[in-house]
Amino acid sequence: MSIHVEHIYKHYGSFTALADVSLTIDSGELVALLGPSGSGKTTLLRIIAGLESPDNGAILLHGEQSTQHSASKRGIGFVFQHYALFRHMTISENVAFGLRVQPRQHRPPRRVIRERVQELLHLVQLDSYAQMYPEQLSGGQRQRVALARALAVKPKVLLLDEPFSALDAKVRKELRDWLRRIHDDLHVTTVLVTHDQEEALEVADRVAILNQGKLEQIGTPQSIYDSPASPFVYNFLGNVNLFHGRLLADLSSEERGSGAEQTVQSAIGFVRPHELELSRKLPPDWKAVVASVVRIHAAGPQVRLELSIVGSGRPVTAELDRRRYEELALVPGEEVFVWPQSIRLFDGADAKSLLLDQGAGI
Amino acid sequence: MVKMPKTEARKTWSLATRSSPLPGFRLTIGFTLIYLTVIVLIPLTAILLHGARLGFGVFLHTVTSPRVLASYRVTLGCAAIAALLSAISGMLVAWVLARYSFPGKRIVDALVDLPFALPTAVAGISLTALYAENGWIGRYLEPHGIHVAFTPLGIMMAMSFVGFPFVVRSVQPVLEDLDPAMEEAAASLGANVWQRFTRVIAPVAFPALLTGTALAFARAAGEYGSVIFIAGNMPMKTEITALLIVTKLEEYDYTGAAAIAGAMLALSFTIMLLVNVIQWWVQRREGKRV
Amino acid sequence: MSGRGALPPSALLRASIQQRVGRMVLIVAALVFLAVFLVLPVAAVFTQALSQGWKMYSDSIYQEDVLSALRLTGLVACISVPLNMVFGIAASWAITRFEFHGKSLLITLIDIPLAVSPVVAGLMYVEIFGLHGWLGPWLSEHNLHIIFAVPGIVLATVFVTFPFVARELIPFMQAQGSDEEVAAVVLGANGWNVFWRVTLPNIKWALLYGTILAAARSIGEFGAVSVVSGHIRGQTTTLPLEVEMLYNEYNFTAAFAAASLLTLAAIVTLVLKKTIELTSGVHQPVEEKEVQS
Numbered sequence: 001m002s003i004h005v006e007h008i009y010k011h012y013g014s015f016t017a018l019a020d021v022s023l024t025i026d027s028g029e030l031v032a033l034l035g036p037s038g039s040g041k042t043t044l045l046r047i048i049a050g051l052e053s054p055d056n057g058a059i060l061l062h063g064e065q066s067t068q069h070s071a072s073k074r075g076i077g078f079v080f081q082h083y084a085l086f087r088h089m090t091i092s093e094n095v096a097f098g099l100r101v102q103p104r105q106h107r108p109p110r111r112v113i114r115e116r117v118q119e120l121l122h123l124v125q126l127d128s129y130a131q132m133y134p135e136q137l138s139g140g141q142r143q144r145v146a147l148a149r150a151l152a153v154k155p156k157v158l159l160l161d162e163p164f165s166a167l168d169a170k171v172r173k174e175l176r177d178w179l180r181r182i183h184d185d186l187h188v189t190t191v192l193v194t195h196d197q198e199e200a201l202e203v204a205d206r207v208a209i210l211n212q213g214k215l216e217q218i219g220t221p222q223s224i225y226d227s228p229a230s231p232f233v234y235n236f237l238g239n240v241n242l243f244h245g246r247l248l249a250d251l252s253s254e255e256r257g258s259g260a261e262q263t264v265q266s267a268i269g270f271v272r273p274h275e276l277e278l279s280r281k282l283p284p285d286w287k288a289v290v291a292s293v294v295r296i297h298a299a300g301p302q303v304r305l306e307l308s309i310v311g312s313g314r315p316v317t318a319e320l321d322r323r324r325y326e327e328l329a330l331v332p333g334e335e336v337f338v339w340p341q342s343i344r345l346f347d348g349a350d351a352k353s354l355l356l357d358q359g360a361g362i
Numbered sequence: 363m364v365k366m367p368k369t370e371a372r373k374t375w376s377l378a379t380r381s382s383p384l385p386g387f388r389l390t391i392g393f394t395l396i397y398l399t400v401i402v403l404i405p406l407t408a409i410l411l412h413g414a415r416l417g418f419g420v421f422l423h424t425v426t427s428p429r430v431l432a433s434y435r436v437t438l439g440c441a442a443i444a445a446l447l448s449a450i451s452g453m454l455v456a457w458v459l460a461r462y463s464f465p466g467k468r469i470v471d472a473l474v475d476l477p478f479a480l481p482t483a484v485a486g487i488s489l490t491a492l493y494a495e496n497g498w499i500g501r502y503l504e505p506h507g508i509h510v511a512f513t514p515l516g517i518m519m520a521m522s523f524v525g526f527p528f529v530v531r532s533v534q535p536v537l538e539d540l541d542p543a544m545e546e547a548a549a550s551l552g553a554n555v556w557q558r559f560t561r562v563i564a565p566v567a568f569p570a571l572l573t574g575t576a577l578a579f580a581r582a583a584g585e586y587g588s589v590i591f592i593a594g595n596m597p598m599k600t601e602i603t604a605l606l607i608v609t610k611l612e613e614y615d616y617t618g619a620a621a622i623a624g625a626m627l628a629l630s631f632t633i634m635l636l637v638n639v640i641q642w643w644v645q646r647r648e649g650k651r652v
Numbered sequence: 653m654s655g656r657g658a659l660p661p662s663a664l665l666r667a668s669i670q671q672r673v674g675r676m677v678l679i680v681a682a683l684v685f686l687a688v689f690l691v692l693p694v695a696a697v698f699t700q701a702l703s704q705g706w707k708m709y710s711d712s713i714y715q716e717d718v719l720s721a722l723r724l725t726g727l728v729a730c731i732s733v734p735l736n737m738v739f740g741i742a743a744s745w746a747i748t749r750f751e752f753h754g755k756s757l758l759i760t761l762i763d764i765p766l767a768v769s770p771v772v773a774g775l776m777y778v779e780i781f782g783l784h785g786w787l788g789p790w791l792s793e794h795n796l797h798i799i800f801a802v803p804g805i806v807l808a809t810v811f812v813t814f815p816f817v818a819r820e821l822i823p824f825m826q827a828q829g830s831d832e833e834v835a836a837v838v839l840g841a842n843g844w845n846v847f848w849r850v851t852l853p854n855i856k857w858a859l860l861y862g863t864i865l866a867a868a869r870s871i872g873e874f875g876a877v878s879v880v881s882g883h884i885r886g887q888t889t890t891l892p893l894e895v896e897m898l899y900n901e902y903n904f905t906a907a908f909a910a911a912s913l914l915t916l917a918a919i920v921t922l923v924l925k926k927t928i929e930l931t932s933g934v935h936q937p938v939e940e941k942e943v944q945s
Contacts, residue, residue, distance in 0.1 A: 051546050071549040078550035084543035087648050088565045098551035101561065135648050146547075153551060382750050383834050385843035390746040397739050398761050401811050405776030406764075408786060412779055451685055458682040462675055470683065472926040476690050478865075479918040479925075481872025482770075483892040484911040487899050488693040491700055491908075498692060523689065577766075584769025586875035587892070591899065604771040608879060611775065616784055623772045630767040634760065 001156035008057035032200035035210035077150030098153035288339035413624035441582035444521035452529025460537035482587025512594030525578030532574030700908035712906035721894035740817025774879025800882030820862030857932035
């Protein structure tokens, strides 16, 4: 079932939670709503669910106007951050709940309910926990029960509100992979709210980034990482080094040293740590910045170096693969040349022509 | 061979199951136990022994004589109905306080404790003034033949007055602690308003309601000051058991008084046991380690 | 089939109007009930007390009997409340900071006065200290009077009020945990230091709260005191007993006048309680948080 979000506005008192947010989620997609606290992502999810109503705008579920339908009538499944399991019911009673509260005509017979519960507990690998109470389960197990409970009524849309943020890192990763696998099996349209960019990029078909109530960008994980639409998106999706400098008109390499440079405007360049090159020798056709090595984090697949630009003291973070690192054999305190392989600018200019101005306090 | 110095962990009294780094166990537990023994245990034992000394037959005869039986009927009967009234009104007020906000809510919340704070004698005389024939409330009821003052109905009114806060203060925190996400989860799973109430809210609130009602009943059954003014105190008709004990004392029938008091204590302990059982059952139901 | 733009306001409002009406009905019902059930009795006390005018009112209060009843009530409170504070602190320290067998039995023992009828409570002390009681003969020999004298009243009041401070402190100290006190011990503090410098500042509001409840109850206790007091006017009559006596003598205005003093004390108690709740967070329920992100 597809979801159309059209021009949704929501405010709480003087605080604007959502301002003119529109997006479309195709049937069977897994979309992540990503953003920092206060960005409006949970509010949007709850509006889609019917747990909140928008001040303006519409929600269409499979083409049908659903904005005035209550949460119990939208055919959605909702998984809460803190599980919201019914603590006075056993695990199987929890999972069966959605089926048991259906109106008499639609309600399946008890036998069918029992089988479905067993089926779902098997899906989430908690078969032997059927008669236990939520209190007796771990956080990860409780969340799996919450998912089983939401899936029991065969919802057309599955909504998850930061489902893994209350769990510790290893469990989070396991459940993340597992959610993806279940999605691939069941093909339910799924919307996942998270503030963890790694989670969103790993799990989702498409990612929508929200900031202060506005939709910044929506696209596949690859496309928003490679082509971020704004500094905010760039910054949010990973580590960034900022280089302040002046923009020159595009010069060929011969013209560069001739003193005929013209400054067009000052700009800020965004460079990812792995896009930086380090060397003891200054490359002939390129100006570089001199930085001293402050700290080296050598544990892990990539080596991360914290550097400090000589003169201004501004920090730069570089990432090298192990081979390059071992070639260089850098030690803390050494000085080294640093330059970017590519820079992203957000005022539309061509990246290569940024003059790295050491004096101007990069 | 070097002699290693003996290190002693900070040991607490042999009662303790685990030694603790904190000081003061002996002092505090000693004081507590002595206090309780002198103030509670010895006096309690005194009454129970006095009753026991009678021998079972005489004891039974005393506590089942007609006047005493009548007082049980009046006391327990009115207390039961009063507890029920407290349960209904207490549930309403607890619900409103826990889930809604309105101007003056804090004042209302403080007001609930009035029967706790108000001396029972004061409650007694003012309730009598209210429900008497020419009282503010009584004058509307009398013409319809509803006599409250000096009848069992009056006893019920006074009893529910003192029992009411027990219900509210038992149910209110439970309702307040209810995770709104649970209700939202139920809604998202398709439950309508009534189903959300009966399947999600009520099962959690019910044990608290039971506890509060049991406490209200216990208080009502033992109540003295608020009841004796409005009751009329006619033996066999509107005489509560507590008053009967006082009457026996004034007649120097210490034995009779002690025997009846023993019976009342049995009731008190039974209710305490009941309340504990309810708490235990709730914890077990939610899977907590008991 | 796609909607565009804003939804007509009536559609959204309809659902909330239903909810709102239901809410209003319940709130009004609760308020009306409370007004009739709780407020009217309080109003009745003052109306009756002042029914014959202010002069009559103040004359009734400045009677010697009433004043000595007031003094006795104050005396009893001043003795029983500090005693029970000490007990409350000791009991909650023992219970919340240590593990030992029989803890739940101890807690149950502390709850006993709440379940026992006040008349039975008074009778218990008569059984021991009365003329025919266990210690009766010994006491008369030594010309000591407990029953029908002030010590008896103090005892009965202590019995009825001692759970209050403990019941406030125990859950509070339990929830706070003993980390700070353990840290103090590790830093070298002895028992009293730990108590005065670490524990007491942390529990002061809960302690005050419990003390106020205990004080209110000791002022107002009627049944237990009635049994042990002997009703000797001017000597062993507390203010609640004086109210009863005046009432039984058909001196209604005076009875309500004395009652009004007690009612004022009750109102002050409620105000203090609520103030402590609101300012210090003791007993405060967690406010619902707005979902913002």
